[in-house]
Amino acid sequence: MTTTPVGAAARSETVATMLDVRALKKVYEGRGRSVEAIRDLTFTVGSGELVCIVGPSGAGKTTLLRCIAGLLDSTSGEVVLEGERVTGPPPGMAVVFQEYGRSLFPWMTVRQNVELPLKEKKVPKAERRRLVEEALEAVGLSDVHGAHPWQLSGGMQQRVAIARAVAYEPHLLLMDEPFAAVDAQTRADLEDLVRSLWRRLGVTVLFVTHDIDESVYLGRRVIVLSDSPTVVLEDVVIDLPDERDQLTTRSLPRFAELRAHVYELVQRAKGGHRPTS
Ligand SMILES: Nc1ncnc2c1ncn2[C@@H]1O[C@H](COP(=O)(O)OP(=O)(O)OP(=O)(O)O)[C@@H](O)[C@H]1O
Secondary structure, eight states: OOOOOOOBOOOOSSSOEEEEEEEEEEEEEETTEEEEEEEEEEEEEETTOEEEEEOOTTSSHHHHHHHHTTSSOOSEEEEEETTEEOSSOOTTEEEEOSOHHHHSOTTSOHHHHHHHHHHHTTOOHHHHHHHHHHHHHHTTOGGGTTSOGGGSOHHHHHHHHHHHHHHTOOSEEEEESTTTTSOHHHHHHHHHHHHHHHHHHOOEEEEEOSOHHHHHHHOSEEEEEOSSSEEEEEEEEOOSOSSOOHHHHHHSHHHHHHHHHHHHHHHHHHTTOOOOO
16 A cells, blocks of 8 residues: 655646636626635646546535636636637537536537537537547547437437537637536446546546545545635645556545545635645
8 A cells, every 4th residue: 555645746847737717717707796716726637637626515616617618717826728818719628517408409419419519619510420430439429420419318429428528629628527427327327437438538638526435536636625705725636547447546545535534625625724735
């Protein structure tokens, strides 16, 4: 068993930075009332990393992802993706939301749903065909390409949403609690799907979840957010082997240590604690 202490992440200088969030602050203003959702968030995600974000409900996770996705303006600070400041939805990014039911078009087939962003990106037809086929195969849905989303289970619909994101060949894949609405068994399968796609495609993934076990199982790092107004409470290195499976990994003593550590941090965050440094 490893004796590495559970602790804050040391930044690796050898990995190129994909995403740089600098002193991000977001205050919602409206009707004589202002809500400081995010106070000061600074972190980076290296190219090819899989980083999870956890924090108490209302910690500003969705607000953060919306700022990163260029869907929401920050109050101050900045988001830099591959060296370019984000001022609107950037071309190299795809997002998978929790509400797969609302993110897929019910009148389109699975294939048409996956193909749509590629058409908008003006990818030539033959290339589109190849990308759609590869993506559907990667998520195990080649045989249902002609079906409509409403003919599929929730887990299958979320696979379609993942295929659509993957076909787009994003450099950064943002996932906002993507498995919150599926059953536990499907969730485990989808977690393994994300890990296998990440390892195979080398895409950078930023994954927001409520689920502490899920964050430790998936991530190489887990960034724990404080209660709102939000700061980074701790950036935890998940030093588990890259080969992971639901049974073996989750029974490792190190997994239990890391889970306990992240759990304790989230509990502290709920109590309104701020980082000590
Ligand atoms: N459009 C908005 N206008 C005003 N306040 C908002 C708006 N959206 C979010 N907030 C507030 O900002 C804070 C952070 O919300 P956000 O949805 O980003 O948190 P979250 O961590 O994603 O929550 P959850 O885990 O419950 O989904 C909350 O206090 C919320 O009430």
